[in-house]
Amino acid sequence: MSDRTILVWFRNDLRLHDNEILLEATRKADRILPVYVFDPHYFTATPNGGHKTGNIRAKFLIESVADLRNNLRAVGSELLIAHGDPAVILPKLAEQYHVNEVYHHREVALEETNISEQVEAALWKIKLNLKHFIGHTLYHKEDLPFPIKDIPDSFNAFKKKVERDSDVRPSLPLPEHFNTPEITDAGELPTLEQLGLTEPVSDVRATYSFKGGETTALQQLDTFFAAKKASAGGKADRNAAGARISPWLALGCISPRQVYWEVVKHEQATKEHPLMLELLWRDYFRFMFKKYSHKFFDPNGFRADAPEMAADQDELFDQWRSGHTGVPFVDATMHELCATGFISNASRQTVAAYLVKEMKVDWTRGAQWFEEKLIDYSPASNWGNWAYIAGVGNDPRENRYFNPRSAAELDPKGEYVKTWLPDAERISA
Incomplete structure (x- = not known):
């Protein structure tokens, strides 16, 4: 040197x-x-x-x-x-x-x-x-039990083989020294206005908030396990807290390995832990992007043709993105997305399925809207999941169909719809 x-x-x-x-x-x-x-x-x-x-x-x-x-x-x-x-x-x-x-x-x-x-x-x-x-992944590419071209298209097959035959590498230590040359002009952070954007307005209905950065990411991880301990591992709380680590994962404010080793440190069983499943889905879609590349952005995906599409695409898409479909749970979800930049994974699946399967709108338009709005947007997870829901991605036989007209499981008491769509009349399945 x-x-x-x-x-x-x-x-x-x-x-x-x-x-x-x-x-x-x-x-x-x-x-x-x-x-x-x-x-x-x-x-x-x-x-x-x-x-x-x-x-x-x-x-x-x-x-x-x-x-x-x-x-x-x-x-x-x-x-x-x-x-x-x-x-x-x-x-x-x-x-x-x-x-x-x-x-x-x-x-x-x-x-x-x-x-x-x-x-x-x-x-x-x-x-x-x-x-x-x-x-950017939990499992290093060189440690996978198969070359990229032979990665299973099925998530379940990918998960089983990786968990059985691969190991997660240890987290790397903080560098011991930082010697930086004298910088003449370190530059300034841009304002939202300089980026052509407006300041977001805080919504009083939001039950959580996100602040960017590694410092907050590490605090969030500590909060997750503290909350889990306090609630004796309540499943609903754990799933919600786990999903809300995703914004920091998306920008790499915290690494998947750091999350993994914290889970190992605090838990006895890790394979079905909600955080583990989230990390594995992230890995899966990133490796699928390595395998299939630009096909994830094609309306046809990996299939012979795109899903059936209605004639009035613009009008239907505007109804969906503005939360005016007439289906309260879908509309409430779209209002929460625009107000906070975050919705649960189940809600994402629901509104995506409704746009593609019920409204018959081009799924790539939904993926682009999520790209703009989601605070935890990452290309592989977002576009991979939309292609999956549309039935033109990985192994559509595993594609679960969410009935967006029935909120019995996601909103059994109607409290979510009342919060985000207080004037709506509920529509039963």
Whole structure:
């Protein structure tokens, strides 16, 4: 190691703990240059009049980047924040700070991999290497009991083989030192207005709130187990708390391995734990994206043709996204989504099934709407799940059909509908 500088390009890995690119960079270089780039591509307008990233998710992202900066400053480092095309910005920063190599975590979805390829090509022009790491899954790709091309299309088969034949690697330690070059201009966090968005309004009906960042993510994990202990492991509470760790997982404010090892530490049985199932579904869809790539964004998916579609697509889609379908549970769910950026997994399945199977609207429109609105959006989980519900994704024989007109299980007393749709008349199944 001789006067070597490595640029660490943060994307969806906004944490210090269990972060391989950060740990490896501090071990291999004299100095590290941590960088986050706000790419305007992710804040563009969409054909439906919305934004690729909605204001609730954007606020969570800004909070997460701010927390990463604060945590780096606490250990004597700094986060350089830039705005623009990463393929333009990163080579300029590399030349300015005499960088020898750039590290980043590999992504799997089409847009994200295209951005990586553009950055890699731009860096190659100045004779620099973009080194890829794998750090978004519970099970490392190299530890799977099958090559990517042979991954089972069935989630149940994937789960059984992985749990039987693979092990989860230990979490990585925090780097021992952070030596950062003198940064002339560390940049500023953007405001929502600068991103073309408005400040979200807090809704008094929400029973939870999300604040971005690794600091809150670790607190949330502690809260999960404290609540579980206090309630003697009440299943409903555990499922709800587990699902609400997903926003921090989506931005990598906490890693799947950290969650896994906390479960192991606190629980005797882990295989059917709600958090374990959530992590396995995340892994499953990410690996499916490695296997099938762009097919997840095609209305036909993996099948011969797309589901049947009604003639009045625009009108029906507007009814669904605005919560005016006439089905109270569906409408209440859509109101909660727009107000908070979060709905339960069962609710997601319900409103997706209703859009595709009852209203016969193009499922990709629903996936795009969720992309804008969900605070825990991640490409693989979102698009993979929508293709699955539409019957054009992985093993449609496993696709459960949720009857959105019957809220007997999800809202047995009607309290949810009363909260989010107080003036609605209930429609029985």
